[in-house]
Amino acid sequence: MRRPVTFAFITLAIIFGMSLGACTKKNSLDYGLKVEETLRINLQEEPPSLDWNKAVDTTSALVTLNLMDGLVDYDLKDPEGALKPALAESWESSNNSQTWTFTLRKDVKWTDGKAFTPQQVIDGWQRLLNPGTASQYAYFLFSVKNAQKYNSGALNDFSQVGVSVNDQGQLVVQLEKPQSYFPYLLTHHSTYPIRLDLVKKFGDRWTEPENIQTLGAYKLKIWDHDKAMVLERNDGYYGEKAKIKYVYGYMINEYSTAMGMFDSGKLDFQQSVPANELSVLKGKPTFRQAPVLGTYYYGFNTKRAPFNDVRVRKAFVYAVDRSQITKIVGGDVTPLSAWIPKGMFGYEEGVGLQYDVEKAKKLLKDAGYTDISKFPRVTIGFNSNEDHQRIAENFQAQIKKNLGISLEIQSEEWKVYLSHLQTDTPSIYRLGWLADYPDPDNFMNLMTSYSENNHTGWKNKKYDQLIEKGASIADKEQRRHIYEQAQRLLTEEDAPVDPLYSMVSHFLVSERVKDFPVNSLARYPFKGVSLQ
């Protein structure tokens, strides 16, 4: 009877002894960083990928932006989003903006001391465009000569793609056709230089902290997957060194949880604030907002009745007062009747159809709908979300009140909605567009007849021609004029879309943070930020 018990206790004692020897306190997530030299931000989620050729989301982009530099960078102080040198000292175009030559810095070193070379830029582009990489952002460089062919597999020889290094060590880019804004594309992380030696050596694991090498203002110190990320100042940075030593990224998805931490002083930066919190937060010293280069719009399915008739489309646009919708959304979003959002070159306040119920009623009558009860069944489709729901309900109510037509509203889960947009577009659908780069072409291109993002079914040759012309011209005033014409065609004459408002971003920054970047691109480089 007694022996097993004794045996058990001896075993236990031995195991406990062994365990005590190997006893380590679990790593606490503060990693011993001092609060006064650490900027604590909320990344909100695990960054899906730090492989900048492959990353597609804003969280990864935020981290990458602080780890890396592109050939050029935005001058965030410039209201129209001009460019400033980064890895490229200077650049110039020739051949009517069809050839671009970049002179690269020679004093740039990666975090392991290796020199930055033009070949690394070419390596990055080749990897981005390689079909085997399967990068979603490959199309960013489709304007480069033969790039699209190479990506589709029709061309296997990368040397025929229009990027090379000349005798002076400059990077020369040949484009398919003139593109006045080409350098803007190089601010995007997908076009950053790549260290192929690391990719080859470590495979997909090259982005782990022990393997990755970068050349930006910060370097990756810790990446505790799904828990936290720590960036440390890169003292070998070629530009002005970062002021704060560490950036600590939490991955807290739930807003109220993050808010609790922010209020108790454990967080310095929280991006994105839900719309229904805005009224509470407004007026607090920690609250910041900035217009974002983004458009929120309704599109009409012009392939089906009743919206195959331009008069009905225009009647609907006329019948809705946008200021009611912006009031619902709150947070100072601006009503938008034209297509290019506020804050971007090409924004025209006067363009587009303005609220006018009488005109709406007349147009509807002209279209033959004298008896409203005969109006076809029309559905507004949107993805399930409280804000979209409230906007759709307001739109529905305004149409009912002003035109007497009852609309149905239908919300669907995001991916289901996206697939329905492709296969069975609702009569009225909701979408938004956020700028990839601050050039009007990024918005205007959306509604061309060949754009995958044009779900309206509307095609207009004249519009296509205007957009192609606009992209090729360097003269600002000429471009402005072309985009005004195109916007009038899109939002006044044919009206396949009903722009509703121009977006605004809201975020919280604690009071000890100074010089936090506030800009319309929602880019947050931390190198200029300091702590009090």
Add this chain to the structure above:
Amino acid sequence: MKSFLKRGAWLPVLLFWACVVWTFLGYDLPPALLGAFLVTALLYFSFYVVENSLGWFVLRRTLEALFTIFVIASLTFLLLRTIPGGPFDEEKALPPEVKANIEAKYGLDQPLLTQYVIYMGNLAHGDLGESYKYVGRPITEIIADAFPTSIQLGVYALLVAYLLGLPLGVIAASRHGTWMDSALMMAAISGVSLPSFLVAPLFVILFSFTLGWFEPALWEGPSFYVLPMVVLGIRPAAGIARLTRASVLEVIRSDFIRTAKSKGLSERVVLFKHVFRNSLIPVLSLAGPMVAGILTGSFIIELIFAIPGLAKHMIQSVTNRDYPLVLGATLLFSVMLVVANLITDLLIAMIDPRVKFS
């Protein structure tokens, strides 16, 4: 042998508690301790199985489990592909050549049957593939990173549930019909009815922001563990309390208790030695379904308390249509459920001699 079985049960139980206390204090679980627990528990179960000639039973159950998991994997695989919307449908539509490259890379351009055969083949080798969203990260690695945290949370919550539910149920039953009974059952009903997305913020406001006793979020040590485990455990605890009470009341009225009482045994001895042990059986059989409840319930808790566990992936991967991750997480949860049910059955057999396996 018999005596070893009887006495030896304490060893894995003690080791289990050691593991719990160890991790709860915020230390990394030493592999030696965890290993010792697993080995002794397995040994003990094997001894038990052999001793009671339950080999065939366990083998049959294991085969059944494998079949169940195969069916689950197949159904999940098919259902995922029938719901509209693919993993790479984004707000900004992709040019056709880019989309083609992506589909080729992940084999999504293959016929469904081929994809299925490839997936099942890899699964048989323990290869769950790579995540679509977390580019290049193997599913096994994501699970290995997140799962221990989920287990930790789940075990704590289960302990809270039993340590809170059992005594309360017994107390309520022994004071049957008094105000205390009513009050406890009232509390239990509220516990079952209140959703955790309401209880969690209330507890955070009260215990964290107002009283300052515990941390409101994250998963770094004892003061971080308390709120999530209590919130997660409180619902099953209420269920257990109600079931225990009912079960104790039933046992108290049975003949053998009357016999025990008439033998002159004290009230306490009767209650704890005879009544409690016998009324434990239905309560214990609840453990399997309860593990399921805790697993699914932990999603909200992990989200609200920003705990880096697996339940979060389980839901978000569906939203992202991250097929490999959905499958990986689903399979893991199924295995957990099957194992929990098997263990529950064996435990019941140990306690209740009336249960016969055939």
